[in-house]
Amino acid sequence: MQGTPQPSDQPAVYPPTDRTVPTRSADRASYDKELVHSILDEGYVCHLGFVRDGAPVVLPTLYGRSGERLYVHGSTGSRPLRMTGLADPGLAVCLTVTHVDGLVLARSAFHHSINYRSVVVHGIARQVTDPEEKRTALDLLVDHVVPGRATDSRPANRKELAATSVIRLDLGEVSAKVRTGGVNDEPEDLALPHWAGVVPLRRTYGTPLPDGDLAPGTALPHYLESL
């Protein structure tokens, strides 16, 4: 209604589609933008799928996010990046990010599971041709892996920029899927003598290993100390 304040200009969810509504465990699916963003921002390696000669190809690659847009980069010679350049209307892709949070050990083999958070993005990837957007995207990719790093490194020069392709993928057709919590054993299995529970998993960083040729006086930067 006119004059009624809206909570936000943007809807808080991605509209579900035939492709983003799972055929099973639909209760684990979510279209919440905040959840999707948080899962995407916690990772930096995605699995990018595309179709080549009618067959699927899935490759691991780095990504970064800026608002409702993802960026993926690579050599101008790599297959998906060449294909987005060749295919005029862009390249149909599926970009998936998965975090494994725990092993769920039930008393029954059947109810064994994994606690995880994943995001699946369907869309059309397109080459970034605007030099300014390309440069910004490359900074974003570096900062997505190590926040604060982009400004603490030598920016790409003209030759390096020319050797790098960047593709963008808008967040439009997107779903998250999350499993949390404990075991879901059948009531009649509870008395079985098998241990049951959850083994948490996490990604941990080891001690940074400096290059042998560091310039004299180069200290470990603060953004690495806090990793």
Added chain:
Amino acid sequence: MQGTPQPSDQPAVYPPTDRTVPTRSADRASYDKELVHSILDEGYVCHLGFVRDGAPVVLPTLYGRSGERLYVHGSTGSRPLRMTGLADPGLAVCLTVTHVDGLVLARSAFHHSINYRSVVVHGIARQVTDPEEKRTALDLLVDHVVPGRATDSRPANRKELAATSVIRLDLGEVSAKVRTGGVNDEPEDLALPHWAGVVPLRRTYGTPLPDGDLAPGTALPHYLESL
């Protein structure tokens, strides 16, 4: 030659194909079976790609390996598992497994990289219809996540087996890709005042969290203590 002993009945590498020879960083590619097996055996979550209505789909799922065969399981209602049942000649898939071992921070943004080990398998996935192979595959999947667990859980009953589909994928068209080592900066960048080096990454297990309803006297099994 007749009488000449062969080192093995099986060749030690997967024959490279057009699909498994990368267009870039070909020096990082390997077809060595032992390396491929070791990468596959260290993980349990893969990203499975297939084509649906002409578009790529990439979903995370669990897998297990038995010799030169991989198994993936899921609900009989999930899309890739239904599709292998529907499509008579099987379903063309690409199954990818990736381990991230370290962040490579170079002095130049361009030479930032990731140390990783990945395996990409192309092939035709087929439903496992033989009950014995299906049961063995399900044990394998449980043991692939937690070695020793299959015999310490209640086996699937007839109803659970019927609700579970298993697909198999033979290791034929396979490649590994590995990046290890330190930074590869340009010689003229070595004097720059930016820290450079490698931040190791690893997956760690937290303290197992027992279910609240464990049968009295159920201790943490030895195979979890050694995780």
